[in-house]
Amino acid sequence: MDGGDTKPTKRKPARSASRGVTMEAVGRMAGVSQVTVSRALSDPSKVSAATLRKINEAIAATGFVPNAIAGALASSRSKLITALVPSITNIVYAAMIRAFSQRMREAGYQILLSETGFDPAEEERTIATHLSRRPDAILLTGIHHSPQARRMLLASGIPVVEVWDFTDSPIDICIGFRHVETGRAAAEFAVERGDTAAATISAGDERARRRKAAFSEHFTRLTGTPVAEIDFDEMATVARGRKGMARLIDDHGFTSGIVFCSSDVLAHGAIIEATKRGFAIPGDIAVIGFGDQEFAGDVEPPITTIKVDLEAFGRTAADALLRRFEGSSTPDTAIDLGFEIIRRQSA
Amino acid sequence: MDGGDTKPTKRKPARSASRGVTMEAVGRMAGVSQVTVSRALSDPSKVSAATLRKINEAIAATGFVPNAIAGALASSRSKLITALVPSITNIVYAAMIRAFSQRMREAGYQILLSETGFDPAEEERTIATHLSRRPDAILLTGIHHSPQARRMLLASGIPVVEVWDFTDSPIDICIGFRHVETGRAAAEFAVERGDTAAATISAGDERARRRKAAFSEHFTRLTGTPVAEIDFDEMATVARGRKGMARLIDDHGFTSGIVFCSSDVLAHGAIIEATKRGFAIPGDIAVIGFGDQEFAGDVEPPITTIKVDLEAFGRTAADALLRRFEGSSTPDTAIDLGFEIIRRQSA
DNA sequence: CTGTTAGCGCGTTCAT
DNA sequence: ATGAACGCGCTAACAG
Numbered sequence: 156m157d158g159g160d161t162k163p164t165k166r167k168p169a170r171s172a173s174r175g176v177t178m179e180a181v182g183r184m185a186g187v188s189q190v191t192v193s194r195a196l197s198d199p200s201k202v203s204a205a206t207l208r209k210i211n212e213a214i215a216a217t218g219f220v221p222n223a224i225a226g227a228l229a230s231s232r233s234k235l236i237t238a239l240v241p242s243i244t245n246i247v248y249a250a251m252i253r254a255f256s257q258r259m260r261e262a263g264y265q266i267l268l269s270e271t272g273f274d275p276a277e278e279e280r281t282i283a284t285h286l287s288r289r290p291d292a293i294l295l296t297g298i299h300h301s302p303q304a305r306r307m308l309l310a311s312g313i314p315v316v317e318v319w320d321f322t323d324s325p326i327d328i329c330i331g332f333r334h335v336e337t338g339r340a341a342a343e344f345a346v347e348r349g350d351t352a353a354a355t356i357s358a359g360d361e362r363a364r365r366r367k368a369a370f371s372e373h374f375t376r377l378t379g380t381p382v383a384e385i386d387f388d389e390m391a392t393v394a395r396g397r398k399g400m401a402r403l404i405d406d407h408g409f410t411s412g413i414v415f416c417s418s419d420v421l422a423h424g425a426i427i428e429a430t431k432r433g434f435a436i437p438g439d440i441a442v443i444g445f446g447d448q449e450f451a452g453d454v455e456p457p458i459t460t461i462k463v464d465l466e467a468f469g470r471t472a473a474d475a476l477l478r479r480f481e482g483s484s485t486p487d488t489a490i491d492l493g494f495e496i497i498r499r500q501s502a
Numbered sequence: 503m504d505g506g507d508t509k510p511t512k513r514k515p516a517r518s519a520s521r522g523v524t525m526e527a528v529g530r531m532a533g534v535s536q537v538t539v540s541r542a543l544s545d546p547s548k549v550s551a552a553t554l555r556k557i558n559e560a561i562a563a564t565g566f567v568p569n570a571i572a573g574a575l576a577s578s579r580s581k582l583i584t585a586l587v588p589s590i591t592n593i594v595y596a597a598m599i600r601a602f603s604q605r606m607r608e609a610g611y612q613i614l615l616s617e618t619g620f621d622p623a624e625e626e627r628t629i630a631t632h633l634s635r636r637p638d639a640i641l642l643t644g645i646h647h648s649p650q651a652r653r654m655l656l657a658s659g660i661p662v663v664e665v666w667d668f669t670d671s672p673i674d675i676c677i678g679f680r681h682v683e684t685g686r687a688a689a690e691f692a693v694e695r696g697d698t699a700a701a702t703i704s705a706g707d708e709r710a711r712r713r714k715a716a717f718s719e720h721f722t723r724l725t726g727t728p729v730a731e732i733d734f735d736e737m738a739t740v741a742r743g744r745k746g747m748a749r750l751i752d753d754h755g756f757t758s759g760i761v762f763c764s765s766d767v768l769a770h771g772a773i774i775e776a777t778k779r780g781f782a783i784p785g786d787i788a789v790i791g792f793g794d795q796e797f798a799g800d801v802e803p804p805i806t807t808i809k810v811d812l813e814a815f816g817r818t819a820a821d822a823l824l825r826r827f828e829g830s831s832t833p834d835t836a837i838d839l840g841f842e843i844i845r846r847q848s849a
Numbered sequence: 850c851t852g853t854t855a856g857c858g859c860g861t862t863c864a865t
Numbered sequence: 866a867t868g869a870a871c872g873c874g875c876t877a878a879c880a881g
Contacts (some may be wrong), residue, residue: 174578175658177858188868193860196784203866218657223634224580225858227571228873231521235614244600249591252616256590260616265631267582268605268615270600284612287570288521310565311522393797420797426539449742450767455774526876539877550850575857579876792851836878 176219184213196221227289236476237267237285238294241360242390246444247418247465248296251318254469255294263476264291271296279304283381292476297362298322298329305492314479316472319489320362328479329489332470334362337461337494338415341443342494345413350441352390352412353380355419356399358387363417365443370415383407384408390418396424400440405430411439413502419444419451422458426501428452441502457499467492516544523566528737531560572637574636580639583823584614584632585641586625589737590706594793594812595643598665601816602641609824611638618643620708626651633658639823639826644709645676661826663819665682666735667709668838675835677819684808684841685716685762688790691843692760693724697788699759700727701767703746705734710764713792717762743771747787751779758786761847766791766798767803773848788849804846814839 186190187206195202195210202210213219227233236259238418240248256266268289271278279301285293286307292314298321300308306325308315315327322329345353353374357367364386385399389437399421403409416422422444426436434440436456444451447462470492504747531541534553542549542557562706574580584608584763587595603613614635618625626648632640633654639661645668647655655662662674669676692700700721704714711733718729732746741846746768750756763769764799770793777786783803791798794809818837 171564174857179858189859189868190869194867197860201866206866218629220633220653220654220658220857222575222636223631224571224575224636225873226860228569228575228875229858229860231860231873233571242600243590243603244596245591246591246593249596253589253591256617265614265635266615267612269612270603283567286567288612289569289571307565311567313865393800397800423797424800425798430801450770453595453740453744453771453774455778522871526874536875537877538851540874541851544876547850552867553850572857573876575859576855576874576876593855 167301175222175384177216177222178219180209180219181213182220184217185209189475194433212235231289233289233291234264235267235288235290236264236292236294237269237288237290239269239271239281239285240296241271241273243268243270245359245390246448248319248463251469254466255277255318255473256469257474258473260471262473273359275299275301275304278281279307282307285311290318290478292316294318294472296320298324298325298331299361314476316344317474318468321489323489325489327488328472328475329485330475330492331490332463332494334365336373337371337445337463338366340494341366341415341461342370342373342377344443344502345415345441346373348441348502349379350413351380352409353378353415354383354385354403354407354409354412355415355417356385356387356396356420356425357392357417358395358404359389363391363445369417372436383409384405391420392422393424393427396421396422397428400425402430404429409440410434413437413441416442416444417445419448419458419460422460422501423450423454425452426456426458437500443496443502447497451497452499456501459499459502460497461494462497464492507754508682512786523564524822525566525568528557528560528564528566531564532556542678543785561774578636580638581611582614582635582637583639583641584616584635584637586616586618586628586632587616587643588620590617592706593795595666597812598789598816601813603663603816605817605820609820616809618785618789619650620706621842622646622648622651626654627652631841632658638827641665641819643667645672645678646708647673647797663823665819666835670836672836674835675819675822675838677815677822678743678837679810679839679841681712682716684792684810685713685718686720687841687843688713688762688808689717689720689724691790691849692762692788695788695849697760697826698725698727699756700725701730701732701756701759701760702762702764703734703743703750703772704764705738705742705768706736707764710738710792714764730756730760731782734762738767740767740774743773744775746773747772747775751776756787757781759786760790761828763789763791765796766793766805766807768795769807769848770799770801773801773803773805779798783846790843794844799846802849805849806846807844808841809844811839 179189182189182192269281317329321331321333355367357363365474387395444458444460449461451458526536529536529539641663643666662675668678668680700716704710734742781787791805791807794807798805
């Protein structure tokens with residue numbers, strides 16, 4: 156075929172279904188080659204002013220949008236970060252991811268987000284599909300992952316950030332706080348207040364349970380008094396906070412003392428229920444929440460809570476990654492951002 | 503070089519920095535070609551049981567994870583959907599996206615999510631970068647987009663889903679409800695209740711303002727009474743709900759009537775403030791919210807609100823897309839999912 | 850059932 | 866300052 160050709164020609168298949176404008180097409184229109192278009196986009200200073208102008212005109216005329224897929228394949232940098240969170244409707248994770256996304260976006264990265272719903276097996280599967288996108292980094296919530304997941308992560312060779320929990324031996328980078336410490340601190344806070352009875356209401360998260368367990372253990376150690384515990388497997392809601400408090404009162408005869416809730420939402424519900432039943436907050440029953448959510452200081456009574464700086468987690472994680480991308484030789488492996496008890500009126 | 507070769511050999515560059523295992527490598531280990539590996543993964547029935555086994559062994563041994571970037575480039579199907587929402591920390595959008603994601607994930611798609619923060623210019627920029635990822639579809643919040651954005655979207659030729667608002671002439675597919683109608687319905691509800699005075703508190707969203715405007719206009723038309731309006735540019739919070747109610751009482755002398763809030767969060771704050779000042783809800787002041795959020799039925803008094811089925815938006819959007827991917831010839835262009843007034847005790 | 854060949858659209862050399 | 870050639874890792878025909 157092509158018998159008369161002097162040099163082998165590449166067959167250009169008839170482009171019926173337009174798949175989108177290519178750099179090649181832009182170049183043709185501007186009278187330059189594809190590479191020049193590429194350069195004009197990645198580093199305009201490498202192209203003469205005249206051709207740059209023509210290229211920009213061609214881009215405008217064609218509505219060209221670069222194909223990041225092809226770019227990623229060629230350069231093996233995807234400008235993509237993937238992130239796994241237990242739940243995107245949980246404000247705690249959403250706020251963290253928002254701060255992270257904003258910072259990363261400013262640096263030219265985009266975020267592929269998935270929910271794992273607290274299930275390690277689901278997390279493992281999701282990690283695999285995320286890795287197939289060849290992200291430039293991956294962000295995980297928590298520090299507990301299946302062995303297979305760890306293996307895949309390590310094998311991928313990409314930076315891994317674990318947030319929202321803390322360990323001295325992270326896979327790679329870790330930004331978080333010690334959940335157990337929050338429980339201990341709350342127990343100490345209760346004892347200092349003079350509480351001699353305590354209960355807990357927790358929901359949803361494995362980390363919430365760890366906080367609760369630490370609270371109970373420490374409170375019992377300090378006072379010798381056992382702690383009544385109400386647990387919900389499902390996510391925290393105001394309704395469950397109410398139900399938890401109702402059970403504490405009805406089933407455990409809890410009518411005086413402090414209630415440690417694993418989230419402000421639960422605390423809010425608990426306060427509503429106790430108030431409705433005529434208990435004084437914090438006079439009869441004191442309540443301490445977790446998260447310092449938007450509403451915590453504005454309901455009645457304002458909720459005493461444990462605050463963690465969600466935005467800081469996101470920002471710090473992004474900054475650590477960005478530094479790593481720039482080839483920092485001394486990676487910040489583990490950062491404990493701590494927490495703070497915000498004393499308001501509910502306890 | 504390679505002087506003695508009988509046929510041209512492809513130069514295999516020395517792979518020092520392992521970029522990840524390839525199908526080629528897996529195939530070598532299994533004693534088959536790269537394509538066979540590809541087939542084993544995409545359609546195992548096209549491969550003999552024996553080779554399938556060997557390939558799976560090789561995959562397990564190497565920890566191979568397919569490169570979706572390369573796959574997308576070759577097939578021009580990315581299995582990626584990108585989505586734009588005003589805010590990911592707003593439960594309304596988060597819940598919608600969650601439902602959408604889950605459905606799409608079951609079908610093998612992943613979601614690239616970005617926040618646009620109610621800014622059309624930002625949306626336009628974000629659409630461009632999203633389009634560069636060559637998604638199989640794009641989901642937008644709302645129906646108002648810049649002309650340039652519309653052009654890019656149309657030019658891309660990919661399915662576009664607009665959610666959370668309704669128009670008869672969508673870019674492509676539209677799933678939502680008529681915000682103006684909710685305001686009208688609330689006004690009618692108020693008049694039927696016998697309210698002769700009304701006020702509004704709104705925040706954040708352009709659509710919230712449209713709901714509010716429709717409420718005010720309709721209420722005034724029905725009763726002849728003007729409506730006091732409090733607006734916040736920032737997002738809805740309990741604090742702003744309280745402040746809004748405070749201003750209504752202090753600045754507008756509003757001590758009796760109904761308050762239409764653009765979100766349950768605002769309504770919650772408004773109720774707290776009014777209650778604290780000794781007003782009876784709904785006896786003195788009635789409050790109606792929007793969203794039927796998790797807590798709406800569990801605070802005191804339970805909040806009367808306008809409910810829209812967020813999960814249904816997400817699911818329906820996903821289903822419409824999936825049907826479109828399967829080549830449905832009769833696309834469902836515009837679906838109005840409506841809304842519902844949930845009467846509880848606050849109004 | 851399996852292999853060969855030819856791109857997908859771009860970044861990356863290496864020339865000029 | 867610009868271009869030619871090549872390959873990133875995979876899917877899509879087309880052979881056999």
